[in-house]
Amino acid sequence: MILVVGSYGAGIAVRVPRVPEGGETIADSTLNIGHGGKSSNQAVAAARQGASVSLLTALGDDAFAESARTLWDEEGIDHSAVKASSGSTMAGVIIVEPSGENRIAIAPGVLDDLTPDDLEQHRSLFAAADLVVICLEVPTPVVERAITLAKENDSTVILNPAPATSLSHEVIAQVDYFVPNQSEHEFYVREGYQALPTQTVVLTQGVDGATITTGDGTETLAPLPQPQVVDTTGAGDTFVGTFAAALDAGEDLRPAVQRAIVASSLAVTVAEVIPSIPGRAAVDDALTNYLHTN
Template sequence: MSDILVIGSLNMDLVTVTNRMPTVGETIIGKRFDQIPGGKGANQAAAMARLNGNVTMIGRVGEDLFGKALIESLKKDGVNVNFIKEDKKLSTGIATITVDGDGNNSIIVIPGANYGVDKDDIDENINLFNKSKIVLSQLEIPIDTVEYCLKIAKENGNYTILNPAPAKVLSYNLIKNIDLLTPNETELEIISGMKINNFDDVIKASKLLIDKGVKELIVTLGSEGSLYINKDIEKKFNAYKVDAVDTTAAGDSFNGGIVVSVIEGKSMDEAIDFASKVGALTVMKEGAQSSLPYRDEIDNFKE
């Protein structure tokens, strides 16, 4: 039995490191190129496995070298990969990532086989929902599939978490089945339809989504920390101060930290503090899965 079920994306990240981003029409010389396992679903699965979470993943890759490498990487981290399909028609998803000298990144995702994940993948693995406590998904697979899997999860009594990235407008049928929504500020703005200019706007937009049916939110605010909010509580948490090298997968690792903490029975305050440490350690390294910390690093973390 796996405590955590992830339904999401697997991508091979093609990473270019450069001193600065090029402007439109400009060619510059970069510093380095790497191939790193990624995809928000796979990142979150790997993050939780490295934190000693018991994780199973549903997803798709192509019948190609990238797909095989992604599955092997997850298997090495201890993720149950038996339910990741090889798609015969679509190639493995890729993400082209540019990272500048300040650790900021820009990303283009080609979904490939990730957009082949469908309701049949859920129905064929319905027993996994029965055996899991938490179901976690993102928006790098078709949104109809996400809506369906969250519906099935709630029918099975799972605690549901949606990391809404990349952000899309969410239907009522999707929102009503979300226990915990974990957007960043940009995603919150898109999902709520409300312009966010300051922290008060973050609270207002979050309350709007709670009124629509979301049970609780954790809004990540980058170096400013995070906000936890439900119908009764609003609480701001500070981020740990570290020297950022690359922010890729910081949100994914933060989500992983939250889920593992909830599984371990920790309070939400403890979960957010733990996840903040996980996110802080992640931005101190380059890459997606290559930057994800292990449990002993969190236990020994000092700001």
């Protein structure tokens, strides 16, 4: 079983003909309100690859919260450990350019109320989890306790350090798989963090594929280019969730990363996050072609 610890938020996406300058108003934009939050997205990606998934996050007492529960029911994700609080569910405003590039601003809402004590109340989930996936859209003490609690229960830990935030290097060192993108990786290099030889770093590089670094060396795996990029918003989360599901299913590191590359490449061809996350059959088909050419 995979336990995902972190965030859910409403995604408020505005597709613009171009990014406005300071003080400028641009018309001819389109609006979509959908599901977001890195952890929820990752949970959906893992579930669509066939994994059994539980999610631990926090919701407010608004319409976004009810919509989230409906989504998780439809995707078969256990959300019995989700904390219900009085206040606003996290929301992110996403500006999407015609190229598919995006800019995101987040209002955390009740996610800021999540505490390490909330994790302690669900020790049984950590004990039952084979693999725990954690992102950084929740308070730092929650992230660090989630990592240590997972290791206390002998779970494999994937840390997606997004958005990049200062963490205890001693705690990061307990992570089995450290999965940053290029900018996040650069942040932790500047912070002075150096991965241990026993730790695996999977650096996601978008159109340049992904680079795996272990104590045995470094290997870069090819991307799966797409003729048209529509929206990159959910690609990173699709990668992480798919990678987690592949490891949970017993795949070795290299094929797990290849599957994640393919899934995230498919995701950029569809607008909006949840609709863009591919199912297992679509990934299987595309993976066959990918492996034939790489």
